[in-house]
Amino acid sequence: MEEFEKQLEALFEATKTIKINELSKAIDVSPSTIRTWRGRNKIPESAFRKAEQIRQNVPENKTDKRINLPFYEVSASAGDGRLVEAEEQTHLISFAPEWLDKEIGVNPKEVFLMLVEGDSMYPTLKNGAMIMVNKDFSGLSDGIYVMRHEHNLLVKRLQLLPGGIIKVKSDNDMYEPWEINKENLNGTDIELIGRVVWSGQRM
Structure with missing residues (x-):
């Protein structure tokens, strides 16, 4: 107990x-x-x-309308990947617009919530962590992204290397990094869904 x-x-x-x-x-x-x-x-x-x-959330202000963000009960795997058959929105979670604007700096219309599955991004993201994903990101830079690779939905750290090479890394050293060519992004087999801008998880 x-x-x-x-x-x-x-x-x-x-x-x-x-x-x-x-x-x-x-x-x-x-x-x-x-x-x-x-x-x-x-x-x-x-x-x-x-x-x-x-x-x-910031302290409640009755004159301040909440913004509902879509939450999808599909998991972006932080492990070896998971076949995603459907990404239907199941319910909405509300946030204070001031917090989204000033603390996170995102357009509410361009973000959604989902869960992390697996341990490859540990300790940054634990299994079961909720992440906020921003679909509107200008240019690719080093950071954590949700991506679809050969029908698997993954959350990984991307690092830009010379020559248009992108290293796909896990924060858990037990997982080996791999590389993709920037020219192959957003094609048939590889697609960037969005950048992870916030996470909420149990300590």
């Missing part, structure tokens, strides 16, 4: 609550649901995503 208590404390801290009934209201679940989690000794990732959203 020690692991559960640590996770519960993390939720309290992220939502700035101290009681179960306060936490349940903050993350929009019933107190009985939280007791069920205690019995299972596991808190679902959805609760941490909701708590992270609460933590990252």
